Amino acid sequence: MLSLMSVETVTPDTSLNAGPLTLIHEADNAPGWWRSAVIYQVYPRSFRDLNGDGVGDLAGITEELPHLADLGVDAVWLSPFYRSPQRDAGYDVSDYCDVDPIFGTLGDFDVMMAESHRLGLRVIVDLVPNHCSDQHAAFQAALAAPAGSPERDMFIFRDGTGPDGSEPPNNWQSHFGGPAWTRVARPDGQPDQWYLHLFDSSQPDFNWDNPAVHAEFERVLRFWLDRGVSGFRVDVAHALVKAPGLPAWGGRADGGSSEGFPGHEAPMFGQPALHDIYRNWRRILDQYGPDRILCAEANVDPLPRLANWVRPDQMHQAFNFPYLHAGLDVYRLRGVITDSLEALDAVGAPSTWVLSNHDVVRHASRFGYNGQGPRDGDGIGPADPQPDIALGRRRAAAASLFMLGLPGAAYLYQGEELGLPDGVDIPEHLRQDPTFARTGGERLGRDGCRIPLPWRAAETHLGFGHGRDPWLPFPSSFAALARDLQAASPSSHLALYRDILRLRRGLNLGRGSLSWAEDWCTGSSLGYVNGTTLVLMNLNHDPLEMPAGHVLLRSDPSGAGRFLASGETAWLQLGPDAAAD
Incomplete structure (x- = not known):
């Protein structure tokens, strides 16, 4: 123990x-701000609600950006804020070149960009190229068009199997539970083809074998680069291209390795044609100058495969999921750190380090277990074994100091500088993660790590907003962890993070x-x-x-x-x- x-x-x-x-x-002397940057993830709906509707917004981000500059980070990464039905918290995009009204307007985005630049903060934004919303105009056109049409070729439609086509085209499973295929109907109501969705059924996968899809995302890249963003975090960057013929797969739905099914053989991930896509994107970014970056969310193993995404003509960074999953096992940590640095040094790329994000239980809760904690992608419910939060916060502080001393870039998830734990007591009717619905509640999903931030302890809704109740409820512990209380305490979690980041910058540890x-x-x-x-x-x-x-x-x-x-x-x-x- x-x-x-x-x-x-x-x-x-x-x-x-x-x-x-x-x-x-x-030591690393190569040019590039991203090689040693500390990048702070903002989850917009949970950051700050300025208009009082219970959901965070771009104006709220602008309002609180000075706190991030004071913390000492180099850049901000925004999770999706695009137009969306919000079936998967914005990762179901219906318009890639507009802001969803719940977050504001393009004008609000421009104001936020101006304020971030005034404060010396760069901004990178999420890009979701594997799938869109079923409300996207292109998918609606595909539903209205017949099989074999150019409209359907924007997505992965296939005939079903079995005598009447009533079985899915293959056995692939959704990351959120259940089959990765949904059947559509013709205008007359008769059954028609099936479409692929590696995630929720409301998120159809694009067909990246179609040049028209490439052209559309090149347009999207330029739209946001023209508005001044410093780059893109590319969602499930390893998933865009599928193996020819869509062969059956008996391994894990997330493509991770399991007995008899090594991850590098997963037909829906890591296909060779991906690299040409990212080479082309890199050329586009380079046209805007040497300081625009691509970061891959590529959950692939083993670690040397990660290096394939960050060669000099492709991505600048890739998320280091093995480090995130290493926990507090010193042997595993040493192995992951060694393997990461050696593999990425071989291609001239920096490593990245991360302990929490919007998809995993916060590390202040994960580290509060002496035994088995929650499974990846699952939250903690009131009926589950509960972590020792005091122990978890103590370990979280230590793990953060250890991580931020490592050379390379680091990603922080909003609220970890406050030592926030996961929310546990979320009523079922308020849960919004599609994992919860698609598994009939068997898996709680990720809502617990997405609770809004507590800004000011004595204010309504802890200063998150002064109108409607927040979209997810605060745990009772959050009042004592509010930012204003921690800012006034030299021994707080927040004070530790400020000191760590000050030392990291002053000693140039990111380049060390x-x-x-x-x-x-x-x-x-x-x-x-x-x-x-x-x-x-x-x-x-x-x-x-x-x-x-x-x-x-x-x-x-x-x-x-x-x-x-x-x-x-x-x-x-x-x-x-x-x-x-």
Whole structure:
């Protein structure tokens, strides 16, 4: 059982013998702001509600951007804000070149862009090219057109199997549960073809074998680049192209490896033709200058396959899902960090690091378990085993300090700087994740990590908005974690994040090197040196002793620590549940 979580960042004295070091990664001097950036994910519907309708909006983001600049991040990534029926929180897009009225207008977007640039923040936006909404004009045209028409060729329509075509074209499954195919009807009501949707039935997959689809998304890229965005996070970037013939697949619906079904063989993911798509997109971005970027949400394994997405003529970054899923296993963490840096260094790309996003249980809750926690993509309900939130927040702070000392880029999910846990007590009638509906409630889905942010403890709806109730209810714990209370406390989670980001920038850790500090890489601790900075994480019951140096920061400011004499060397000992400052 893990009962101690201690992290410290130490700049060793030049005379200090730090013990044997294993160099993994040299310092990075290549140009590109993204190579070391800290990028903050804004989930618009849950960030700040300025018009009082219970849903966050672009004006609310503009209002609170100074807080993000003060936090010390380099850029903001916006989850979808496009026109959408909101069946999947905006990832079902009906118009890629307009703002959904619940978020505002294109004018509001332009105001937000101007404010972000005034504050020195870049903005990247979500792009959802694998699928759209069934309300998109192109799909509505496909439904009205006959089989074999150009309109249907924008999507993946197929005849069914069986004597009367009543069975799906193949056995693929939706990520949200159930089959990945839905049958449509002709105008006279007779059964017709089936269309593919790797996600919800309201999200038909585009047919990327059709040049017209390529042309449409090139138009979309230019539309937002012309409005000043610094790039795109590409949703399920590995899924656009499907294997010829759409062969059956007996492995996991998400394409991850399982026994007998290695992920690289999944016919709906990682197809070779994808690379030409991204080479063309890279050429388009390069026309706007060297500072526009593409980041792939490509959940592929093993790690060397990730490097295929970030070669010099394709993506600039790819999300590091193996790191997100490594948890607090020191052996697994060391392996993922080593493999990430080595694989990406081989193609001249930076690694990225992330602990939470809008699709997983927040790490302040995940790390509150000593045993089995929630499954990926599933939330925590009131009937489930509950995490120890105090333990989870302590471990979350330590894991964040450890991550933000790593070289490369880092992504933060809104609210993690407050140490927010997942929401647990969400009434069934308020749940909106399609996973919950498609599995009949068997899987709760992701609503728990999408609870609105608490801004000001004493205000209506904790300062999120002053009108209607927020679209998801606040847990009772959120009032004590509100941003205004934490901003006033030098020992808060928020204060720690500010200090981490200040040190990261000041010491240039994002551009630094990495060597494993072997004396502190044990079964219960992990240590590395980035430049002249030693970063240690301790997961043991027992205190951890280390050579003295100038201690810059610890994850638990109230933790106990004392210096001991050990021969001619001064050592710092950290007690249980403490971290060095």
